[in-house]
Amino acid sequence: MELVLKKVKAQHLPLIQELAKILEVEIEEKAEMEYDSDFVKEVLDAKEDINSGKGVKVDIENLWK
Numbered sequence: 603m604e605l606v607l608k609k610v611k612a613q614h615l616p617l618i619q620e621l622a623k624i625l626e627v628e629i630e631e632k633a634e635m636e637y638d639s640d641f642v643k644e645v646l647d648a649k650e651d652i653n654s655g656k657g658v659k660v661d662i663e664n665l666w667k
Contacts, residue, residue, distance in 0.1 A: 610618065622629045651657060 607618070619629060
């Protein structure tokens with residue numbers, strides 16, 4: 603059986619680790635999921651394009667007309 607704990611406070615982690623040791627269960631820690639590097643590159647490239655004037659402004663008043 604697997605048990606997943608989410609949003610564990612750092613102060614509680616040693617207690618959970620000690621409990622796991624006493625119960626002879628395995629703990630597998632996973633860091634927060636990071637964004638896909640290709641996606642991050644696309645977002646940063648797009649932001650750079652907008653800052654260099656390559657973007658297009660849309661007047662929201664006329665967006666649906």
